[in-house]
Structure formats: C-alpha cells, structure tokens
Amino acid sequence: xxxxxxxxxxxxxxxxxxxxxxxxxxxxxxxxxxxxxxxxxxxxxxxxxxxxxxxxxxxxxxxxxxxxxxxxxxxxxxxxxxxxxxxxxxxxxxxx
Amino acid sequence: xxxxxxxxxxxxxxxxxxxxxxxxxxxxxxxxxxxxxxxxxxxxxxxxxxxxxxxxxxxxxxxxxxxxxxxxxxxxxxxxxxxxxxxxxxxxxxxxxxxxxxxxxxxxxxxxxxxxxxxxxxxxxxxxxxxxxxxxxxxxxxxxxxxxxxxxxxxxxxxxxxxxxxxxxxxxxxxxxxxxxxxxxxxxxxxxxxxxxxxxxxxxxxxxxxxxxxxxxxxxxxxxxxxxxxxxxxxxxxxxxxxxxxxxxxxxxxxxxxxxxxxxxxxxxxxxxxxxxxxxxxxxxxxxxxxxxxxxxxxxxxxxxxxxxxxxxxxxxxxxxxxxxxxxxxxxxxxxxxxxxxxxxxxxxxxxxxxxxxxxxxxx
Numbered sequence: 001x002x003x004x005x006x007x008x009x010x011x012x013x014x015x016x017x018x019x020x021x022x023x024x025x026x027x028x029x030x031x032x033x034x035x036x037x038x039x040x041x042x043x044x045x046x047x048x049x050x051x052x053x054x055x056x057x058x059x060x061x062x063x064x065x066x067x068x069x070x071x072x073x074x075x076x077x078x079x080x081x082x083x084x085x086x087x088x089x090x091x092x093x094x095x096x
Numbered sequence: 097x098x099x100x101x102x103x104x105x106x107x108x109x110x111x112x113x114x115x116x117x118x119x120x121x122x123x124x125x126x127x128x129x130x131x132x133x134x135x136x137x138x139x140x141x142x143x144x145x146x147x148x149x150x151x152x153x154x155x156x157x158x159x160x161x162x163x164x165x166x167x168x169x170x171x172x173x174x175x176x177x178x179x180x181x182x183x184x185x186x187x188x189x190x191x192x193x194x195x196x197x198x199x200x201x202x203x204x205x206x207x208x209x210x211x212x213x214x215x216x217x218x219x220x221x222x223x224x225x226x227x228x229x230x231x232x233x234x235x236x237x238x239x240x241x242x243x244x245x246x247x248x249x250x251x252x253x254x255x256x257x258x259x260x261x262x263x264x265x266x267x268x269x270x271x272x273x274x275x276x277x278x279x280x281x282x283x284x285x286x287x288x289x290x291x292x293x294x295x296x297x298x299x300x301x302x303x304x305x306x307x308x309x310x311x312x313x314x315x316x317x318x319x320x321x322x323x324x325x326x327x328x329x330x331x332x333x334x335x336x337x338x339x340x341x342x343x344x345x346x347x348x349x350x351x352x353x354x355x356x357x358x359x360x361x362x363x364x365x366x367x368x369x370x371x372x373x374x375x376x377x378x379x380x381x382x383x384x385x386x387x388x389x390x391x392x393x394x395x396x397x398x399x400x401x402x403x404x405x406x407x408x409x410x411x412x413x414x415x416x417x418x419x420x421x422x423x424x425x426x427x428x429x430x431x432x433x434x435x436x437x438x439x440x441x442x443x444x445x446x447x448x449x450x451x452x453x454x455x456x457x458x459x460x
Contacts, residue, residue, distance in 0.1 A: 010362050013332015013339075013351035022357035062381045065350070067365025074115070074375050086361035090351045090369075093200060093330055093385035 003030050007037065008086040015091060018049050034068075034079040034087075035060055052091040065090040115375040116296035117274035119305075120382070121237045123374040124345025126300040126397065130161035130386040131197035135219065137166045137211055138183070139190035144168075148190050151211050158220045159392035161197075161347075181205075194219055194323070196330070200385055207326045218323040220390040224314050225324060228343055229391050231312075235304035238344040238370050240311045243328060243352065245338050254338035254355040255313060261363040262309040268364075269307050272373045275299060296377065301397050307371060327388060328352070344370055347387040 004027040016022045028037055038060065042050040055061050066073045067088045073079055116123065135155050139148045148166060155164045169177070169186050177183045185191075190211040196202040209215050224241065231239045242258060244251040276298045280288060287293055299305065316325055316335065331352040333339035339352040340363075350370075353362050376382055 008361075010357050010359060012353045012357060012362065012366075016354055016357060017332060017334075022354050023359075062376065063383045065366065065369045065383055067361065067368060070361050070364025070368060072365060072369040072372050074372075086359070088359075088362045088365040090366065090383055092383045093202075093349075093351060 004028060005030050005081065005084045007081055007084065009041065010086060010088045012088070012090045014052060014093075015049060015089060018052075019045060028081060030082060032081045033077075034066075034073070034081060035077050037081060037087075038066075038076075053089070061092070063092045115373040116294065116377060117272045117276075118297060118299065118374055119237070119272060119275070119371045120374045121344040121370045122299065122303075122305060123377065124348055124379075124382075125232065125303070125393075127377070128345055128348070128379045130346045130348075130389070130393065131199050132161045132163045133197055133206070133388045134195040135162055135164045136180075136193045136195065137164065137190055138169050138180070138186045138193065139166070139211075140169050140186050140188065142168060142170070144188070144190060148211065151190070151213070151216060154216050155220060158390045159395070160220050160388060160390040161386060162220065162388060192216070192219070194388075197386065199380065200330075202330060207323050215323070218320065220388070222321045222324045224312055224321055225347075225387070225389055227312055228347065228387075229389060231310050232344070232347075233303065233396055235306050236308045236310050237306065238309055238342045238367065240309055241328070241341040241343060241349075242311055242313045243325070243333070243339040243341060244313060244315050245336050245355075246316060247336075250355065251313070251338050254340070254358065255311065257355070257358050258311060258340050258363070261358060261360060262311070262367070264360065265364050265367045266307050266309060269367060269371050271305060271307065271371065275305065296374075303397075309367070324387075330385070342366055342370065343387065346393045347389040347391070348384040349387055350384050 006025050006027050008023060008025045010023050011019055011021075026041070028040075038053055039058075042053045053061060053064065060076060064076075065088075066076045068079070069085050070088075118126075135152075137148060137152050137155075139145070145166075145168065152164060152166060155162060167180075169180070169183050172180075172183070192207075192209055192211040192215050193205045194207045195205050207219070228239045228241070240258065240262070242251075242255055244254075274297055276287070276293055278298055278300065281293065281298055282288060282290075285293070285295065314321060314325070318325070328339075328341060328349075331339070331341050331349060333352045333354045338355040340355070340358060341349050341352040343349045350366060353366065
C-alpha cells in the first residue's frame with residue numbers, strides 16, 4: 001500500500017476567494033505528479049478554479065506562479081510530490 | 097550519421113528554450129512596455145466639446161499608460177449607442193469611465209464618475225504611486241503595497257508579519273549568477289576576455305541591481321487614492337482583511353496575498369519568482385496586471401541606459417532592418433529580444449529543419 005503525505009495548498013487572491021480559505025491540506029499518495037494533484041484539486045473546486053489553473057486544452061496555464069516550499073517551480077510538469085510540502089499558487093489577474 | 101543529426105537537432109531545439117539570467121523584476125523594468133488603460137469621456141452636445149477638451153487635457157497629455165477617447169453621445173447612431181452601457185444617463189455633466197487594459201479581459205469599468213479636475217488628477221496619479229515609482233527607479237526589486245483593512249491591530253500585525261518574512265527572504269535570496277553589466281561587454285558583443293555572451297543576460301540600465309523589498313501601507317480611506325484603490329480591487333482579497341500586493345517592473349502587480357496567507361512559503365514563492373531567472377521573456381505568458389502610472393518609463397530609464405552595439409557579420413540575401421539607437425535604448429515591448437538572439441533562433445530553426453529533413457531522407 002502506498003504511503004500518503006500531507007500537501008498544504010496556500011492560495012493568493014482569486015483562488016483564496018473561490019475556496020473561501022487561504023489554506024487547505026490534503027493527503028496524497030507519495031510520488032503523485034504535481035500536475036495530477038493540481039488537476040484533482042481543480043476538479044474538487046470546479047468551475048472558475050479550473051479555468052484559472054488549466055487552459056481550454058486542459059493544460060496547466062503558463063502564466064501561473066507555482067512554488068513549492070518557497071521555491072519557484074520552473075517546470076511544474078516535471079515534478080512529483082515525494083515529501084510533505086506547501087504549494088503556493090498565484091494566478092493571472094482575472095484570467096488575463 | 098543519423099544519430100548525430102538527431103542529437104544536433106535536439107541541441108538546436110533545446111537552446112531555443114533557455115532562460116535568461118536577468119531577474120524577472122529587472123527584465124520587466126527594462127523590456128516590458130506597460131499595457132494601456134482606457135479612459136472614455138462621454139458628453140452630450142457640441143457646445144461642451146471645448147470645455148471637455150480642457151478638462152481632459154491632463155489625461156491626454158500625461159505620460160501615462162492611458163488611451164483617452166472623447167465621445168459626443170449626441171452624434172452617435174442608435175447602433176453605436178447600443179455599444180455603450182447606460183449612454184442615456186449622460187446629460188450635461190460629462191462622464192469619465194475608466195477601463196482596465198484590453199488584455200486583462202476585465203470588461204467592467206474600473207471607475208465611473210463625473211469628469212472634473214479631482215477625478216482627472218486621481219485617475220492618473222496619487223501619492224503612493226509616486227512612491228512606488230521612486231522606489232523602483234532606485235533599484236527596489238519589488239515594492240509591496242499593504243492595503244489595510246481599517247482594523248488597526250490587524251493592519252499592524254500584517255505589516256509586522258510581512259516585514260519579517262521579507263527580511264528573511266532578503267537574507268536568503270541571491271541574484272542569479274551570470275547577469276552581465278553592460279560595461280562588461282565589448283563593442284563586439286563579447287565579454288572583456290573575448291567570450292561570447294547572450295545579450296538577454298545583459299542589463300540595459302545602471303539602476304542598482306539588488307534584493308530589496310520596501311513596503312508601502314495604504315489605507316482604504318485615503319481620498320487621494322480612491323481611484324487607485326478601486327484599481328486594486330481585482331487583485332483579490334476582502335475589504336475586512338489586509339492584502340499584500342507585489343509591484344515590480346513598470347508597475348506590474350501580481351495577485352494580492354491576504355494576511356491569512358502570509359507565510360514563508362507564499363512570500364518566498366512570490367519573491368523567488370520575481371528575483372529568479374526570467375524563464376519566459378514573453379510578457380503575456382507571465383502573471384500580473386499593469387497599474388496605471390503617469391510615468392514615461394523610457395525617458396526615465398534612458399538617462400541610465402547602456403546601449404550595447406554588436407558588430408554583425410554581413411548577411412547576403414537577407415534584408416536586415418537595423419533599429420535606431422533610441423529604439424535599442426527604449427527596450428521595446430514583450431519578447432523583443434536583441435537582434436543576436438533573433439538571429440540565433442532563426443539560424444537554429446533553419447538548421448533544425450535542415451537536419452530533420454536530412455534525417456527523414458536518410459531513413460528512406
């Protein structure tokens with residue numbers, strides 16, 4: 001059985017408004033791809049949250065700032081979640 | 097032979113996606129033009145035209161990222177009237193409607209009110225905007241606006257927390273290695289010891305390059321900032337919670353971080369992005385929204401600009417338009433990289449296509 005690790009998401013402006021909180025923690029199987037985790041999170045929050053993170057082709061938007069434990073993730077699609085961490089996301093203003 | 101061609105192709109393609117060493121905040125200041133806001137002035141009757149023009153003159157003449165349009169609604173056709181919200185409410189008092197830049201996709205007007213000297217002055221400038229610009233031109237990496245909620249204890253706590261986090265970040269962040277000052281570049285576009293370099297890694301101004309994050313507090317009750325505060329509404333947050341908004345480059349702001357989300361991870365994450373290598377030089381593929389500022393950035397930066405000339409080999413069969421010196425210094429918008437990079441990419445593309453074709457033919 002895969003072990004699970006806690007992942008804390010910290011949200012800035014728009015995502016915090018959608019979620020209704022600036023932080024939430026969720027356990028995920030160790031080794032989960034970051035993109036997969038973000039897709040699950042977006043599916044859970046739906047609509048506007050999904051639009052802010054993913055484009056019409058279901059690809060992670062380029063104009064996002066994603067950092068893990070305070071370090072900017074230059075290539076988020078190449079990362080996996082192997083340890084408990086804090087993910088911080090800033091989205092484009094109003095989808096622009 | 098085949099594998100060599102494939103390897104060469106991969107190298108050519110990989111080299112196209114390389115990040116430049118100049119930090120994002122500095123790249124934005126030197127190379128990204130601000131997006132223009134739109135001020136639409138509506139009045140009714142040709143007899144008002146001259147007085148409206150006088151009132152609107154400061155908007156039209158300001159060195160701001162602002163486009164101004166004057167419309168006499170009495171001249172509009174029915175079809176044209178349908179394109180303007182609430183056009184019938186425009187009476188003898190001219191209306192000023194301020195809109196975010198087109199690229200923001202924010203359709204609603206930012207602010208609406210009567211056109212008068214007060215509204216005009218508050219649209220284009222305000223005390224805190226002057227402070228932000230001064231700090232940026234003195235080399236601050238990013239200025240932080242702390243938009244207060246009005247609860248003195250929460251505001252003070254948020255400021256203390258933000259200051260402490262920024263101090264920690266300042267102590268741990270470094271400027272990326274490989275940034276080149278323009279005075280380190282020879283006329284041939286190499287380093288002093290003759291090594292080739294990438295012009296995207298070269299700073300274009302003498303403004304100090306440093307890690308420095310000043311905070312400017314802003315009360316929501318400041319009359320002179322009323323329109324600027326409206327401008328910040330799309331940066332997130334709730335009125336009952338302090339909001340920290342990072343501003344960098346030519347007044348580009350990222351989403352605000354609410355006080356409840358002020359943490360080492362969030363502040364370090366934002367600062368690490370802003371002070372890190374500019375991995376994507378295309379402005380529209382980076383987050384943020386430009387603020388409306390009455391600053392002629394090109395003129396402000398010109399006094400400190402380096403102009404690096406690079407001697408190019410003669411090209412036969414190509415028409416090369418050489419930009420003027422002023423164009424080079426003005427760091428025109430977006431991903432407009434210096435000519436050598438364009439040249440490298442073009443030649444790289446030609447090489448890649450040629451090698452791919454060779455490889456495919458060889459496979460037959």
